[in-house]
Amino acid sequence: MLLGDGLSGDLVHTVDELVAMGLKEPSDTPLWTSEAWWRFVAADPDHEVVFLVISDGTGPVAVAPAIVARGPENLLFYNPPRILGDFSAIGAERLLTADERAAVDAAAPAVSALREALYPSLAVGVFGSNLGLRAFDGHHSVDRARLVPALARLAGEAAARRGCRSHALLYLDPDEDAALRDPSAQRLVFGGEGILDLPPGGLDGYLGSLPSRRRIAVRREIRQYADLGVHTTVHYGPDALTDEHVPLRAALRARYGHAAGQRWVETEFATLRRTLGDRLVVFSARRGERIIGYLMAARCGDVLYTRAAGFDYAASAGAFCYFNLVYYDVVRWAERAGVRRVHYGLGTSAAKHHRGCALLPRWAYLWLPGGESADAVRTTLTAQHATAARLLTGLGVTLPA
Numbered sequence: 001m002l003l004g005d006g007l008s009g010d011l012v013h014t015v016d017e018l019v020a021m022g023l024k025e026p027s028d029t030p031l032w033t034s035e036a037w038w039r040f041v042a043a044d045p046d047h048e049v050v051f052l053v054i055s056d057g058t059g060p061v062a063v064a065p066a067i068v069a070r071g072p073e074n075l076l077f078y079n080p081p082r083i084l085g086d087f088s089a090i091g092a093e094r095l096l097t098a099d100e101r102a103a104v105d106a107a108a109p110a111v112s113a114l115r116e117a118l119y120p121s122l123a124v125g126v127f128g129s130n131l132g133l134r135a136f137d138g139h140h141s142v143d144r145a146r147l148v149p150a151l152a153r154l155a156g157e158a159a160a161r162r163g164c165r166s167h168a169l170l171y172l173d174p175d176e177d178a179a180l181r182d183p184s185a186q187r188l189v190f191g192g193e194g195i196l197d198l199p200p201g202g203l204d205g206y207l208g209s210l211p212s213r214r215r216i217a218v219r220r221e222i223r224q225y226a227d228l229g230v231h232t233t234v235h236y237g238p239d240a241l242t243d244e245h246v247p248l249r250a251a252l253r254a255r256y257g258h259a260a261g262q263r264w265v266e267t268e269f270a271t272l273r274r275t276l277g278d279r280l281v282v283f284s285a286r287r288g289e290r291i292i293g294y295l296m297a298a299r300c301g302d303v304l305y306t307r308a309a310g311f312d313y314a315a316s317a318g319a320f321c322y323f324n325l326v327y328y329d330v331v332r333w334a335e336r337a338g339v340r341r342v343h344y345g346l347g348t349s350a351a352k353h354h355r356g357c358a359l360l361p362r363w364a365y366l367w368l369p370g371g372e373s374a375d376a377v378r379t380t381l382t383a384q385h386a387t388a389a390r391l392l393t394g395l396g397v398t399l400p401a
Contacts, residue, residue: 001154001157001158003054003150003153003154003157004150004153005146005150006056006057007054007055007056007061007146007147007150008054008055008056009052009053009054009055009150009153009154009157009158010052010053010055011050011051011052011053011158011161012050012051012053012063013049013050013051014042014051015035015038015039015042015051017051018035018051018053018063019035021053021060021136022059022060022136022137023035023060023063023136024136024137024138025134025138026138026140027301028300028301029134029140029300030130030300030303030305031128031279031298031300031303031305031343032126032127032128032129032130032132032305033126033130033132033133033134034300036275036276036277036279037126037127037128037275037276037298038051038065038126039275040127040271040272040275040276041065041067041126041127042065043271043275044268044271045267046074046075047067047068047069047074047075047078048067048068048070049065049066049067049068050065050066050068050122050158050162051063051064051065051066052064052065052066052124052151052154052155052158053136054147054150054151054154059136060136060137061135061136061137061142061147062133062134062135062136062142062147062151063133063134063136064124064126064131064132064133064134064151065124065125065126065132066122066123066124066125066155066158067122067123067125067126068120068121068122068123068162068164069081069082069119069120069121069122069123070119070120071116071119072115072116072119076088076089077089077129077170078123078125078127078170079121079123080118080121080123080166080167080168080170080366080368081115081116081118081119081121081166081368082115083168083364083366084111084115084118084366084368084377084380084381085104085108085111085112085115085380085384087384087387090188090189090190090191090364090384090385090388091383091384091385091386091387091388092387092388092390092391093387094387095386095387095390095391096383096387100383100386100387103379103383104379104380104383106376106379107375107376107377107379107380108376108380110372110373110376111373111376111377111380113373114370114371114373114376114377117165118165118166118368118369119164119165119166120162120163120164120165121159121164121165121166121167121168122155122158122159122162122164122166122167122168123167123168123169123170124151124155124167124168124169124170125168125169125170125171126171128305128307128343128345129171129190129191129193129345129346129362130171131169131170131171131172131173131176132171133147133148133151133176144175144176144178144179145179147179148172148176148179148180149179149180149182151169152169152180152182152185152365155167155168155169156367159367165369166366166367166368166369167367168185168364168365168366168367168368169185169364169365170190170362170364170365171190171362171363171364172362172363172364172365173360173361173362173363174360174361174363174400176363177361177363177400178400180365182365184367185365185366185367186365186366186367186368186377186378186381186382187363187364187365187385188363188364188365188366188381188384188385188388189361189362189363189364189385189388189389189392189399190346190361190362190363190364190388191346191347191349191361191362191388191391191392192346192349192352192353192359192360192361192362192392192395192397193343193344193345193346193359193360193361193362194343194344194345194346194348194349194352194353194357194358194359195341195342195343195344195357195358195359195360196327196331196341196342196344196352196355196356196357196358197340197341197358198331198334198335198339198340198341198342201335202331202332202334202335203328203331203332203335206328206331206356207219209356210355210356214354214355218323218328218355221320221323221324221328222320222324222328224318224319224320225319225320225321225324225328228287228318228319229287229288230285230286230287230292230316230319230321230324231285231286232283232284232285232286232324232325232329233283233284233286234281234282234283234284234333235281235282235284236278236280236281236282237277237278237280238273238274238277238278238280239273240280240281240282241269241272241273241280241282241296244284244291245269245282245284245291245294245296245310246262246265246266246269247262247312248291248293248294248310248311248312249265249268249269249294249296249308249310250262250264250265250310251310251311251312251313272296276298279298279299279300280296280297280298281297281298281299281304282294282295282296282297283295283297283325283326283329283330283333285311285316285319285321285324285325287315287316287319290315291312292311292312292315292316292319292321293309293310293311293312293316293321293322293325294309294310294311294325295308295309295325295326295330296308296309297330299337299339302338302339302340302341303339303340303341303342303343304330304334304339304341304342304343305342305343306326306342306343306344306345309322309325309326323351323355326344327355330342344357346362349391349392349395350391350395353395353396359392359395359397361392361397361399366381368381
């Protein structure tokens with residue numbers, strides 16, 4: 001597929017094919033664009049994955065993964081028709097103005113009637129809330145000004161070739177967003193990715209970086225965790241995920257409306273062991289011998305990437321288990337382990353902000369042809385963007401126009 005500017009594009013269906021074409025990566029490649037992570041994503045049975053390869057006259061120069069959704073049962077955060085109108089994906093419904101609320105409600109019947117006609121749908125993006133664009137030859141840098149617009153053109157061509165009726169580029173960082181600005185798409189701020197750069201001094205240094213009122217609250221949460229007899233253990237590698245973690249992961253999926261039982265979790269864990277292996281780091285909250293919460297993460301060099309957390313909510317009530325396990329004990333561990341940064345992903349932006357995370361805006365570009373419902377689509381997406389922007393700006397994030 002010719003993309004202009006001396007570039008062309010191809011669709012590749014497996015990581016093995018990419019490797020055969022010469023895909024290379026340095027040892028400190030970010031997790032979300034690593035070969036190991038892409039093998040994990042491609043193995044998930046809930047969706048289809050295709051890789052979009054951009055080449056110039058010398059050969060492949062960049063690649064990004066895309067996920068094809070066949071219907072509304074597929075993953076919300078990589079499913080453009082489901083994102084449309086779902087404020088749990090993009091937006092903050094409580095921040096709608098009265099006029100916006102009325103407009104969204106009036107548009108809802110047309111949006112609902114249209115949604116099925118937008119499938120199949122292709123979304124460029126990868127688990128971890130990342131666009132996934134990376135250099136093919138092992139270098140970290142890509143010429144975003146040239147390659148992000150080319151990726152958008154390739155996504156449109158790929159969607160058409162696969163019979164998709166809508167497509168999107170998801171989770172662009174601010175530089176990728178600045179490189180695209182395509183007026184043919186609806187542009188929305190998806191949310192803010194929480195990134196914690198750890199100050200020197202371990203937990204004391206971390207506490208010292210927080211405002212005094214927040215520091216007092218955190219110390220109280222740490223005491224409560226200990227007073228209720230809960231402590232955190234850390235294990236590494238394929239054996240770190242155990243049968244004890246399975247019901248907690250299944251409960252998390254159920255809590256957020258995903259159809260997945262213990263068998264699905266067992267398959268996911270087996271795939272993680274096979275693909276990520278020694279990179280796995282699992283933090284477990286224990287009361288006595290019983291695991292009442294866990295955080296699954298992966299380490300790449302001196303950076304930790306969190307994947308999922310799950311809890312026995314009844315057993316952990318009153319212990320501030322989430323905050324101790326996911327933040328405070330991770331900070332303690334990071335000093336010992338030589339980790340300097342933790343990526344916490346999207347969602348719960350206020351909680352991340354109040355615990356010292358910077359919020360990196362992530363953007364979405366949606367091509368959702370609406371036909372007679374185009375005004376309803378535009379009204380809904382505009383309201384989702386406006387409320388997502390209000391949430392971030394209220395937390396001190398500066399967003400470009």
